[in-house]
Amino acid sequence: MSDFQSRRETRLPIESIVLPFLGSRGADYQPFDYIVQDVSPGGVKIVIPSWVLGRERIHQGERINLHVPFEIGGKVLYSGTAAWQRLDLDGQGQIVGVAMDQGRPLSYPVFFSVSSRQLAIDFSSFESKGSLLAKLAKDLYLLKQGCLIYLKHLSAFFSRISDLSYEEYGQFREFVFEDIIARTKKNADYLTMFHERMAKSNGSLEETCAVVDLAELRQAVEPEMYIELFKSVYTDSFAMQYLYAIKELENKLYMGYNTLVLVYCSTL
Structure with missing residues (x-):
């Protein structure tokens, strides 16, 4: 070599x-x-x-x-x-x-x-080894922000197509949907701060990875929405397409997280 x-x-x-x-x-x-x-x-x-x-x-x-x-x-x-x-x-x-x-x-x-x-x-297509880590961190926060945007739009949209009554949907939205949105925002905020910290890091790849908390990062990447729960509420296939789109974003989150874990492992 x-x-x-x-x-x-x-x-x-x-x-x-x-x-x-x-x-x-x-x-x-x-x-x-x-x-x-x-x-x-x-x-x-x-x-x-x-x-x-x-x-x-x-x-x-x-x-x-x-x-x-x-x-x-x-x-x-x-x-x-x-x-x-x-x-x-x-x-x-x-x-x-x-x-x-x-x-x-x-x-x-x-x-x-x-x-x-x-x-x-x-690492040949990156200015430095650390810039790959910054790229991964940026993608994670953008993907989670995308999930949050979808959820906010869908919360209002689903109220018109749900098979539940107005009262039932009100309860579902308050105790389920709004909780999912709140948790997604919390995780999006964490990933935003994580990206900013990675982007500002001037240390070596080893020094940068040393301050990464994989447990916290994993928690922020995890999904907030269980799709089977929504299947019992929405039978409209068009609505389910939006839910599946969120799940595809989450799949990309897993890929980014796993790649970050691999880069982390390379410094051990």
Whole structure:
């Protein structure tokens, strides 16, 4: 590797990545924590930690989105189906083998290479390593702000198309919708401050990552809206399209968060 490549590119063995990522179910968009255990041309083996199993468990044949790019056979894949699953006898959690089959172009120059069994981060298109972190932070706050804008517009729009009575919808809006909007705004405000802090950082990538609180960041990225709850209120397909659009923004949030975790891991 040339001196330029060593400065601009980082490669780490997959087994060194021990922090959890955010995945989501294909059916209901619900997020879950997982840890990458192994990769092969046949797919990806992940562990759903034991602390997650009380809330989430993956079933064989279920589609799941890992929101992390895996380069397999020249293709970049993010999603697949659970080919098999079993509980780990040592109590780590549920082990799932994911047959990866759906992809999209890279959003960021960060991916798992299955052939080399390494994490690859290419900083060559950024002024500095820290500017990649600032880019990720900016995207996170913009995406959450987008969710907030959608929700505010939809709150008023849905009042006219809900199958609930006027009184019932008033209660739903007060105790459910307004709570969702309030929590989304709180998280959007946090991500805005996080972006400003990352943009102003003049330290090295290691110094900047050292002040990142991944637990707080994850909480701010998590969704505030459970789509199954709204399915029982709105049967209008046009309305559901807006809700699914919010979920797609959340999927991009997971991707940005996971990429930030990978960059964070490169400094450990």
